[in-house]
Amino acid sequence: MNIEEAKRAIRELEAFNYFDFKGNLIKRIDVLGIIDQLGQPKVVVPKPVFEMIKFRKEHDQDLTTTFVNIHAYPDNVFHWVANNGDLFAQAWLAYPNITIEKEKLYTVEIPNPNREGRGHAKFVLERQGNKVFLVKRKSKDCYYNKNSNHLTESEIRKDFDWAWREGFAEEVTE
Known part of the structure; x- marks a missing residue:
């Protein structure tokens, strides 16, 4: 089960306000807040892709426009996006929480x-x-x-x- 599935399962419980063994009330909203604080894995992209996303976000370009104009980017970015469309979309949505792939030297x-x-x-x-x-x-x-x-x-x-x-x-x- 991933984090989103866990949150959905908690929301679907009819009554999720429970008391623990010491009589403390555990509220659904508190549990969801704790789950939201869990470290999510960051999307990993090459540095040129990160820089392109950063530039486009800073210039208020949306994801659709970026995809439509992808042919205008350098070949290495174009080919990476063409072969990793889903990952690119995830990186776009996760920005700035993206990890830059360390290039081999x-x-x-x-x-x-x-x-x-x-x-x-x-x-x-x-x-x-x-x-x-x-x-x-x-x-x-x-x-x-x-x-x-x-x-x-x-x-x-x-x-x-x-x-x-x-x-x-x-x-x-x-």
């Missing part, structure tokens, strides 16, 4: 087949400001622990899709 190291062995330079993808660059690094320690090398799939694919397709991305484990 990756490091990308481009191997140099002509240089093997200890101490040779590595080429890695690194975020500098709002852009991702291919940079040369000499020590693993200097780049494996840097957050600037922890990139999302979309950051990698934007300019370095070939590195993603070739399987050079490795998921960051925390």
Whole structure:
């Protein structure tokens, strides 16, 4: 039984004002109030979807208009909404009580087949400001622990899709 079903069952009881064993009156309205305070699970959506919902809500757009104009949003938002319509509607209604899905992070190291062995330079993808660059690094320690090398799939694919397709991305484990 979920919370809404429990509330409906309590409302349907003909007389729900009971006394407990100590003679205290338990009222239906009090029970419903306690149930309303229970933690509801939050809808989980990707960050771009959350940002779109936030923007549309702040500009007083309704759900129907948002669905009608969904083709105007970025591809990642459009495809997510197209494949998760019910979840999107739940998120819309639950806003701002939405959890943003944590994106997986990756490091990308481009191997140099002509240089093997200890101490040779590595080429890695690194975020500098709002852009991702291919940079040369000499020590693993200097780049494996840097957050600037922890990139999302979309950051990698934007300019370095070939590195993603070739399987050079490795998921960051925390």
